[in-house]
Amino acid sequence: MTHCATRHADLDDAALLRYSRHILLDEIGVEGQQALADAHALVIGAGGLGSPALLYLASAGVGTITVVDDDAVDLTNLQRQIAHTEARIGVNKAESARTAMLALNPALTVHTIKARVDATRLAGLVAAADVVLDCCDNFATRHAVNRACVAARVPLVSGAAVRFDGQLTTFDLRDPANPCYHCLFGEEGDASDGPCATFGVFAPLTGIIGAAQAAEALKLLIGLPTLTGRLQLLDGRTLQWREMKYRKDPSCPVCGTAV
Known part of the structure; x- marks a missing residue:
């Protein structure tokens, strides 16, 4: 199933120079960079995770990026949410991130959604994207995004960060044999990924x-291997990574095949 955005014009001389360090990589080259230019990434959340994710998607040349966030920049965000500035306190985070992204790379198309989206609207946003990055901080939204990605068969990159503990994995839902977020974290589980205001x-x-x-989103878009089926766990105190493998749950109520 293809969800590609409208193909952008071929890379011009300025773009070839801008992305030359990508193009030098055999795994990317001109074709890979063009694929990024033609791609559409949907990012849910423009806070602590969304800020660096959005800035790197922008700098790497993903041609169309849609940002969803209904929150406004607050002074307490500036400790970690690097897409925002003190001058933009009170500004919607999606709009603030858009300003930062276009300052970095004005050739992008950046759409902002400054509201909480219901299931119907979320389904449409996901279906229009080539990859979705879940950068939110609440359990209910993560499951809603996962359901939409499963339905549209759009890859989902999931991250979480709270206290000193980080998590990262990718759900490549283009292949129905692959697991989804619910296979790994059931909705009846402990919603311990609460807002940073609660946990720090x-x-x-x-x-x-x-x-x-x-990085995972870019690799998906250019066809490189990703963390599908592998959950990375980071202990920020020691900077040690652990990996846990997981499989599709045939009884999963979202993506399972069991009758």
Whole structure:
């Protein structure tokens, strides 16, 4: 199933120079960079995770990016949400992130959704994207995004960061044999990924996980291997990563095949 955005014009001389360090990589080259230019990424949340993810998607040349966030920039956000500035306190986070992204790369098309979206609207946003990055901080939204991605068969990159603990994985839902978010984290589980206002968060942790989400999204768009079926767990105190493998749950109520 293809969800590609309208193909952008071929890369011009300025773009070839801008992205030359990507193009030098055999795994990317001109074709891969063009694929990024033609791609559409949907990012749910423009906070601690969304900020670095959005800035790297922008700098890497993803041609169309849609940002969803209904919150406004607050002084307490600036400890970790690097897309925002003190001058933009009170501004909607999606709009603030758009300003930062276009300052970095004005050739992008950036759409902003400054509201909480219901299931119907979310389904439409997901179906129009090539990849979705879940950068939110609440359990209910994560499951809603997962359901929409399963229905549209759009890959989902999931990250979480709270206290000193980070999580990262990718659900490549283009293949129905692959697991979804619900296979790994059931809705009846412990919703321990609450807002940073409740638990606190080590500032660079959000940068590490958000940047890694951008890396996974870029690899999906150019056809490189990703973390599908592998959950990365980061202890920010020791900077040690652990990996846990997981499989599709045939009884999963969202993506399962069991009758």
